[in-house]
Amino acid sequence: MGWTGKVLRVNLTNGTVQSEPLNMVWAQQYLGQRGLATKYLAEEIDAKCDPLGPDNKIIFATGPLTGTCASTGGRYSVITKGPLTNAIACSNSGGYFGAELKFAGWDMIIVEGKSPKPVYLSVADDKVELLDAAEIWGTSVWHTDEWIKAKHQDPMLHVATIGVAGENGVLYSAIVNDLHRAAGRSGVGAVMGSKNLKAVAVRGTKGVKVRDGKAFMKATNDGKKVLAENAVTGSGLPMYGTQVLMNAINEAGAMPTRNSREVQFEGAHDISAEAMATPRKSDGQKNLQTNQACFACTIACGRISKIDEKHFTVVNKPQYWHSSGGLEYEAAWALGSNTGINDLEALTYVNFICNEQGLDPISFGATVSAAMELFELGLLTTAETGGIDLKFGSAEALVKCVELTGKAEGFGKELGMGSARLCAKYGRPDLSMTVKGQEFPAYDARGIQGMGLTYATSNRGACHLRSYTVSSEMLGIPEKTDPLVTEGKAALVKAFQDATAAVDSSGLCVFTTFAWTLNDIAPQVDAAVSGDWSPEKMLEVGERIWNMERMFNHRAGFTARDDQLPPRLMKEAAKTGPATGLVSGLDKMLPEYYQLRGWTADGVPTNETLSRLAV
Amino acid sequence: MLKALVIDAGKCTGCKQCEMACSLENEGEFNVAKSRIRVFDFHTEARFVPYTCTQCAEAWCQQACPVNAITTDSMGVKIVHENLCVGCKVCTIACPFGTVNYNASTGKVIKCDLCGGKPACADACPTGAITFQDAEQGGFDKMKIWAAQSANAATHEGPNTPKASQAAGTGH
Numbered sequence: 141m142g143w144t145g146k147v148l149r150v151n152l153t154n155g156t157v158q159s160e161p162l163n164m165v166w167a168q169q170y171l172g173q174r175g176l177a178t179k180y181l182a183e184e185i186d187a188k189c190d191p192l193g194p195d196n197k198i199i200f201a202t203g204p205l206t207g208t209c210a211s212t213g214g215r216y217s218v219i220t221k222g223p224l225t226n227a228i229a230c231s232n233s234g235g236y237f238g239a240e241l242k243f244a245g246w247d248m249i250i251v252e253g254k255s256p257k258p259v260y261l262s263v264a265d266d267k268v269e270l271l272d273a274a275e276i277w278g279t280s281v282w283h284t285d286e287w288i289k290a291k292h293q294d295p296m297l298h299v300a301t302i303g304v305a306g307e308n309g310v311l312y313s314a315i316v317n318d319l320h321r322a323a324g325r326s327g328v329g330a331v332m333g334s335k336n337l338k339a340v341a342v343r344g345t346k347g348v349k350v351r352d353g354k355a356f357m358k359a360t361n362d363g364k365k366v367l368a369e370n371a372v373t374g375s376g377l378p379m380y381g382t383q384v385l386m387n388a389i390n391e392a393g394a395m396p397t398r399n400s401r402e403v404q405f406e407g408a409h410d411i412s413a414e415a416m417a418t419p420r421k422s423d424g425q426k427n428l429q430t431n432q433a434c435f436a437c438t439i440a441c442g443r444i445s446k447i448d449e450k451h452f453t454v455v456n457k458p459q460y461w462h463s464s465g466g467l468e469y470e471a472a473w474a475l476g477s478n479t480g481i482n483d484l485e486a487l488t489y490v491n492f493i494c495n496e497q498g499l500d501p502i503s504f505g506a507t508v509s510a511a512m513e514l515f516e517l518g519l520l521t522t523a524e525t526g527g528i529d530l531k532f533g534s535a536e537a538l539v540k541c542v543e544l545t546g547k548a549e550g551f552g553k554e555l556g557m558g559s560a561r562l563c564a565k566y567g568r569p570d571l572s573m574t575v576k577g578q579e580f581p582a583y584d585a586r587g588i589q590g591m592g593l594t595y596a597t598s599n600r601g602a603c604h605l606r607s608y609t610v611s612s613e614m615l616g617i618p619e620k621t622d623p624l625v626t627e628g629k630a631a632l633v634k635a636f637q638d639a640t641a642a643v644d645s646s647g648l649c650v651f652t653t654f655a656w657t658l659n660d661i662a663p664q665v666d667a668a669v670s671g672d673w674s675p676e677k678m679l680e681v682g683e684r685i686w687n688m689e690r691m692f693n694h695r696a697g698f699t700a701r702d703d704q705l706p707p708r709l710m711k712e713a714a715k716t717g718p719a720t721g722l723v724s725g726l727d728k729m730l731p732e733y734y735q736l737r738g739w740t741a742d743g744v745p746t747n748e749t750l751s752r753l754a755v
Numbered sequence: 756m757l758k759a760l761v762i763d764a765g766k767c768t769g770c771k772q773c774e775m776a777c778s779l780e781n782e783g784e785f786n787v788a789k790s791r792i793r794v795f796d797f798h799t800e801a802r803f804v805p806y807t808c809t810q811c812a813e814a815w816c817q818q819a820c821p822v823n824a825i826t827t828d829s830m831g832v833k834i835v836h837e838n839l840c841v842g843c844k845v846c847t848i849a850c851p852f853g854t855v856n857y858n859a860s861t862g863k864v865i866k867c868d869l870c871g872g873k874p875a876c877a878d879a880c881p882t883g884a885i886t887f888q889d890a891e892q893g894g895f896d897k898m899k900i901w902a903a904q905s906a907n908a909a910t911h912e913g914p915n916t917p918k919a920s921q922a923a924g925t926g927h
Contacts (some may be wrong), residue, residue, distance in 0.1 A: 209775040209879070210885035236771075243788060296788070319798070345759030345860075348782030364881065378768075433770035438881040439767035444801045590839050 141351040142204035142669030143167055147180075148246045150261060152335050153194060156169035157268040158504075162247050164407030165463065169669050169754065174230045175645035175685040177201035177248055181228075182688060184250075187695035191223040191327075192309065192334040194254035200241065200300070200340060201249075203647025204669045207242030207348040207435075210360045211333070211367055212649035214239040214435025214447030221696070222326035223334075224311045224503065224558050225577045225601040228692045230646055231314070231328045234442075235321030243344025243703075265296075273338040278304060280496045281316045287400060288341045297467070300330040300471040301339035302501075303498030304535040308548035309333060310556035312503035312579075316495055321442075322466025323432065325580060326501040326600050355668035363652075363660050364438050368653035372615065373561045373619055375733040377651065378431055382469035383413035385582075385610075391499075392614060392623065395473065395585030396478045396580075398532050400573050403584045403714045407482025411472050415484055422448050429463045439651060443467060445488050453489035453539055459494055468493050470604070472506025473582035477510060478536055486535035490542045497546030503558055506579035508541050510559035510571055519566045526550040570707050576601035576698065578742020583660040585709045587719035588613050589619070590629040593729045594705045597633065599689035605650055609635035617654055624718065626725035630733035642682035643687075684753045687737075689746050691755060700743035703730060759872060759890035761866075766884035767853050769803035778878035789858065790884075791867040792876045805885055806868040808833070808854040809874070816866070819849035820854055826843050830872060831890075837863050922923050 143164045155235045161495075163180075170176040177199040189195040193619060198220040205213040222229030241249070245266050251261070258277040259270045281303040288651045290297050297464030306312035306329030312670060313329030314322040315588060323329075324723040330336070350356040359539035361370035367373040389395050390408035397405040416428040423449065445466025447454050467475075467488055475487045494501040508530075514520040515530040522529065530537045544552025559579055563572035573580055578601025582643055585592030590609030596603040604610070609632055613623035621628060639658055643650050644664055658675035693702075709724045734741060738749030745755070774790035782789045792807035814833045816823040824839035825846060835855075842862040846855045855866040867874075869887075877887040 209772060209779070211881075235812070243786060343784070345788035347778065347782060347786035347789070349784045353783075368881065430803075431768060432798060432803070433768035435771055436775065437768075437770050438772065440770065444798055446801065463801040464799065532849075675801075 141349055143172065143210075143484045144242065144245050144348075146168065146246055148249045148263065150249060150251045150268070150270070151253045152255035152259070152270070152337060155255070155270055157270070159266075163432055165496060167297045169681065170667070170685060171204065171642065171645040171681050172247065173203035173206070173215065173217045173611035173645045173647060174232070175200045175681060177217065177640060178228060178230060178685065178689060178692070179220050180248070180250060181221070182554075182692050185221065187692050188697065189221060191226060191331060194335070196221050196331060196334075197250060197252045198331045198335065199248055199250050200327065202238050202247055205664060206647035207239040208350060208356070208360070208647070209436055209543055210648065210664045210668075211364050211438040212434065212436060212652050214352060214437065214645050215647050215649055218242060218315055218328045220328055220331045222328065222600060223330045224327040225600060225697060227576050227599060227697060228601050228689045230326055230520065230644070231323035231325045232650075233317055233321050233323040234437070234649060235298070235316070236435045237300045237317035237321075237342060238647070239435040240342045240344050242341050242348055244425075245344065245346045247690065249340065251335065251337060254334070254662060258336045260301075260339040261337065262292070262341050265717050266347055276338055277307065280304065281498050282319060282496050282599040284339055284638070285319055287352060287522065288339060288351065292341065292343075294343055297341050297343040299339055299341045300389040301498070302332045302654055303496060303546055303557070305498045305546035306330055306333035306560070306671050308546065308556065310499060310545060311558045311561075312500040312507075312546065314494075314500050314666060316498050320495045322495070322498075322500070325502065327500075329498050343590065350566065350668040350745075352667045352669055359663035359667050363656060363664055366660055367652065367655050369436055372617070372654040373439045374655075377439050377654070380413035380443045381431065382444045383443070383467060385415060386412035386472060387414065387650055389583065389616065390477075391717075393714060393719045394584040394589055394623065395477050396573065396584045398514045398581065399478065399479050399571065399707055400584065401513070401712075402716065403587050403719060404716050405477035405480070407480070408477060409469070410482035411476040411484050411487055413494045416443070416445065416466065419721075420448055420485075422450060425704040427443055429486060434649070434744070435687030436449045437649065441651060447488050447490065448485050448493070451485040451489070453486055457506070458668050464492055465495055469540060470581050471505070473503035474502045474509075474579075475538065477582075478505050478509040480532035481535050481538055483535040490538055493542045493546070499542070499546055499723055502581050503579040504542065504555070506682070507555050507559040507562060507571055508538060510563050511555060511571065513571055514566050514568065516570070517725050519568060524551065524554070531543035554685070565640060573706055573708070575705060576604055576702050578602045579630055583610055584714070584719070585705060585724040586714040588623045589626050589725055589729070590623070590632055592705055592726045593633045594636075596705055596726055596730065597733060599635075599693055605640070606651065607640060608653075609633060609636055611636075611654060618657060624722060630736050633733060634736050635727075637686050638679055638682035640682070641685040642678040645681065645685065665695045680753070687749060687753055690745055694744055757890040757923055758808065758872075758887055759810065759887045759893055760869070760877060761886050761893040763884050763886075764804040764884045765898070766795060766804060767792055767803040767805055768799075768882055772804055772883065773876035773885055776875035780875040781865070787878040789865070791854075800802065804850075805876075806854070809852070810867075810869070815849040815851065816846035816855045819845045821845060830869070832869050834868050835864055835866055838863070840864055849905060
């Protein structure tokens with residue numbers, strides 16, 4: 141009920157597959173998906189292992205609401221030790237793959253070892269096979285999806301695959317499902333590549349049942365009503381997607397621009413949601429064609445875009461003239477504002493290539509941005525870039541970079557390391573806008589102070605989705621706080637981190653929390669599975685998950701020194717906008733945060749905290 | 756009044772809530788593989804299209820059935836009687852639209868029966884892409900849109916007054 145109660149264990153070294161019962165004691169403590177799979181991983185691997193070695197494991201995990209009619213109930217997560225960070229990694233994706241895995245009868249797939257040759261995993265209900273991937277190794281996400289469906293004569297199956305980036309060990313390569321939804325961050329795709337596992341193809345014809353059908357329909361219908369009536373989830377996101385933020389964040393002076401040297405981008409409007417929805421001067425067509433929902437989602441924030449066929453990026457490439465996944469806010473920022481590029485069509489093309497080759501556009505864009513600053517300083521020259529004139533604002537340079545990075549050719553090989561390793565190699569580690577080696581996303585820590593603490597303490601390296609305090613600091617959800625002050629932010633970040641960890645373990649999308657609190661979510665979980673799931677229990681599970689992830693990183697060798705922001709954010713004040721004169725107040729927030737968490741001054745969970753939470 | 760499912764593909768987001776509602780109603784579980792309504796993803800064309808049985812007035816599935824397992828109820832709905840169906844699949848061949856399908860777990864065919872007059876898919880659709888309406892008025896929303904376009908194209912030359920001959924009813 142809710143859970144299928146079955147785990148699929150795949151050993152690539154031996155080529156074996158087996159079914160085992162889900163650990164129901166852990167399910168009550170960690171719920172599912174992010175929490176439960178992290179528990180399995182933390183119990184089964186050495187936290188110090190090489191993330192790209194055979195001792196690492198990679199888990200595809202659903203939550204109890206995945207594959208139900210609960211709005212957004214289609215999520216899955218990929219949990220592994222991340223090669224970009226060497227920390228715990230958990231990347232969450234939508235589309236249809238997660239629900240299909242559930243319909244095939246599995247709560248999660250644990251993949252271990254390393255295959256001697258390229259393979260893909262085929263799961264059709266109980267029929268599980270490792271099949272030869274020689275013909276698709278070296279090919280793109282899009283080709284692999286098409287090839288597997290043709291090979292199995294089944295257009296209804298769903299594929300999660302790596303592109304060439306994952307095969308080539310690009311440290312921020314993604315796992316892409318349903319062509320343009322991705323478990324995008326922390327380099328989970330490179331882990332698949334290191335195991336010679338090209339793809340997972342799933343077809344499920346079993347049903348998902350819930351504990352109390354009547355209560356479930358009531359709770360999920362109540363939830364859908366709240367989403368439909370909320371301004372963000374009922375109108376802003378379906379109309380404009382996450383790109384609704386572009387102009388708002390820019391005006392708030394919280395838009396990292398040109399490698400965070402500035403906090404406002406003069407070209408933001410050109411790459412905004414409004415620009416996507418306005419007919420182009422060139423051909424009179426709109427970039428945005430329609431919106432798309434992931435499985436079971438009644439918000440439908442996804443963008444489907446089409447590039448101007450005459451644009452320089454695709455003029456002789458009809459294979460990119462169709463509609464596909466368009467720009468989300470984070471990608472538009474990373475590829476655009478952060479590189480100083482205001483060419484919407486070029487950014488859409490680069491985003492297509494990120495999907496096709498399996499790259500995280502956030503880390504890719506942020507790495508190019510850092511490289512552009514190194515280039516401006518003369519630390520990188522055309523000798524290293526292979527002739528690419530890597531200037532801020534150059535769409536041509538960005539396009540060349542993306543075409544080389546997934547393939548790990550020429551300068552693309554350098555870019556594939558990520559900005560931390562790149563900047564260290566060229567002598568300026570301070571220019572890497574990262575925490576724990578992961579590039580931070582589209583919110584400047586000077587203009588939105590809570591996001592500084594969010595990035596610094598995120599267990600998977602800098603990330604906005606671990607505690608999206610933008611909701612509170614910018615949008616007033618659940619209540620408005622001042623983005624420019626540090627007071628109260630430690631508690632705010634902790635509360636968001638714990639609640640989000642629970643949501644990420646349920647099968648639901650965190651975007652529901654623009655409208656829902658745990659009071660809306662807990663009744664849906666409780667009606668689906670046994671265990672008396674109250675909002676309080678959800679929050680406790682979230683806090684347990686957070687501390688478990690923290691302990692994994694502690695065992696992997698992380699310390700309080702890794703909870704720091706780049707010096708630029710701590711020393712160089714914002715020069716324009718509402719945050720003018722401000723630097724990040726992380727030094728004020730962090731000690732308070734450790735204390736609220738029940739951690740030592742060195743950021744280690746105390747024994748009391750661990751035993752209180754039964755970690 | 757005969758009612759029918761009216762599908763406006765332009766409003767579909769591809770969320771599959773209709774498929775889940777259908778499988779829950781008919782199978783007692785969430786199982787899109789067993790749904791009588793299907794959403795097709797033509798995302799390269801930026802289109803998502805729900806599709807199901809239209810309850811043909813002259814139903815080929817019904818005519819092809821060798822054991823008379825498909826009957827028409829008072830609302831024009833074509834219903835498969837599981838106790839009579841022998842799973843021969845001839846109806847799945849006869850249906851020009853592919854909306855009658857074989858269910859391997861029961862050995863019978865399944866098709867939309869409008870949930871006995873209260874289709875779960877229409878209730879579940881969050882965007883109004885699937886509605887249950889008077890069968891004779893299914894096209895009126897589209898007509899209205901086209902009518903509005905032709906109105907926009909027409910030139911307005913001030914208030915419209917009836918021509919004397921017509922107003923006086925002397926046309927005949």
